Amino acid sequence: MEKPLFCLSWLNGQFKAMAVDRSGAVRSWDRPGLVADFTNFSTVLAEAGQKTRPEGKQVAMVLAHPRLSHQVVEVPPAKGRTLERILQRHVDRLKTFEGPAAWAAQPATPTKNSNALLLHIFPQSLVNELTSGCKQAGLQLVRLLPTTAVLSSQLNQLSLEKDELALVVAETGSATTVVIGGSDGRVCLGRVLRGHWNQQLDSLAVDLTRTIGFAEQQSGRVVSSVWLFGVGAQAHVSALQSALHLPVKLSPVPCIPFYWVEQAAKLPDQDDGNLISLEVREAPQRRRLITATGLILIILLIASLVTAGSIAVLRRGWSKEIEKQDREMARLQGEKTKWQQRYGEFARKRELVRIVLDEKPPPVPAWFLGYLSEAVPEDLLLTELLVVRTNEAWFVKMAGTAQPTTNASPALVFRQAAASMTNRLATGPFHLNINRSVIGESVERTSSPSSAGKVTNDTFLVEGVIR
Known part of the structure; x- marks a missing residue:
């Protein structure tokens, strides 16, 4: 507990006060006459304050009062709340007054039967008068000691x-x-x-x-x-x-005029028989803590409101920017779709060009047809021509007949012309590999319905492959 700077003693009506400032200077006052009760305690405190000019606001007081009793009670080996309830029952049994009691306990010498404690019992109403008087004087009563507690320290x-x-x-x-x-x-x-x-x-x-x-x-x-x-x-x-x-x-122990007043400050805190409860002693600290907590909460509330407002403003700005970006994204998405369509169309055209340019098969039928104008003699009439791609080669099928002639030997002319044609096809630029050659023999035409039927001996049929 903080050492009080304003010390008092009330010994069956005798009132004394002492104040110790921070420099160590001591100012004391012995009030003339007796203070019969605590009714005007605030007035007495004000007078003592004028005489001693205390710097501190905490008050410690040694008390001897006719209604302050002291009883040794036997207690079981209990602690904490259990011991407190036991002592409260003893207080209710031993008090000699009506109403609640303020009480404190000190270790006592064990009795023949068990451990013991010394109880100090005082009417709570009188304690309230003392604390109220101190409060009216702008002070706080933090220590109220029985004279028995002080005397036992000797x-x-x-x-x-x-x-x-x-x-x-x-x-x-x-x-x-x-x-x-x-x-x-x-x-x-x-x-x-x-x-x-x-x-x-x-x-x-x-x-x-x-x-x-x-x-x-x-x-x-x-x-x-x-x-x-x-x-x-x-x-x-x-x-x-x-x-x-x-x-x-x-x-x-030296007997000095203000011994009891001094002991109000000097007596060690532990087991001092203080009749002021811990809750009352810590009340100002709790109030300060509550006040500080309230201020902190108000500051946090204001900060949170400012933060919320700032976030709301930023959110509106962000929302507008997001909407703008969404519109731009939709526009770009539309542009992307259009370009993808254009690209697809371009890809198809490019593929078509590639197919036309890179994969177009060589125009062998046309070339071969052009070459036939040279390879087929005038004495022969080409009636059928088939040029078909087969894997890596071109299949060629040619059929025809002899031209009408006035020559006396048309068969010879026909055979010579057919032989010349096959020779040119085999040795010409196309190097036709002749697989079948039928000249002047009866052959069944199956290439087309118009030519179905038997051919006479003035027809020819050539089949081969161009590689």
Whole structure:
């Protein structure tokens, strides 16, 4: 916990204040008279603030109040929420007032039967008055310590053996605070007794005797010494020693006027018996965190709205650009289709040209027909001509007859003319490879219906191949 800079003590109506600034300067104030209750606590705080001028806003306070009780309770070996529920049941059973209670627990010396804790029980309504008064003065109450918690811190400064118990008695205003414990700082009893040694010494001695007897009965250990702390303690050492029949000594802790106020800041935080709950102590931090979180959320909201707006503007621009690109793409797609059609038409024409130019078969029939005008003698009449491509060669079939003649030997003229023709075909530029040659013999024509039937001996038939 952050060290408070504004320290207070309220000891059964006696009010003191102390402020420590950052340079270490100490300003203290002892309010005259008694503060009977907490009704006008904010006014008292304002007056203390004027006297001490504290720099800090956190308040730590040591309290001794008639309605603040202290009880040692036995607890099972539990922790966490389970132990808290057990202690809450003890508080509900032990409180002597109506309404909710503010409570805190400190480690205590184990009893004969089990572990134990020292409970500090105080009305929550009075705690609320204190916190409200601090809030009205612009302060925050973060520490409310019972005097028994402060006084028990003296136990580990006493000259005690390991298992030895001691009674520490301190004057706290109009009452007396007592604790019984060992050198480890754990108490087996803590309470506030009415009266003090300056006015009611005999009555106080009786209460102390009863307190010692009760503590010894509960703990099973013996109280071996008594230690006095406070103003006027030296004057009552002998009288109390005679009444208690125990060694009575002065506490080694120096008794200074603002001891209780100082301890509000100096007492270690761990197991200090603080009656201000952790939730209340951390409330300002939670509020600051919530405020910071809210600011961050607002900033993020504004940033998100700006971002959303920017994105919306960009999106509209992108949408227009996309529409423009879509139109351009559609136009280009149409152009592409047209060009693809043109290209297809061009490819077909190019293929046709290629076929015509590159794959056109040589005009052998025409050439051969032209050559026949030279190869066929005038005495022969060509009646049939067939030139057909077969694989890598040209099949040629020729048929004809003799021309009418006045020669006395037409058969001889016919044979000579046919022989000359076949010789020219075989040796000419086409090198016709004659497979069949029929001259002057009866041959059946099958090439065409018009020529069907038998030929006479003045006809010829030549078949061959041009390679």
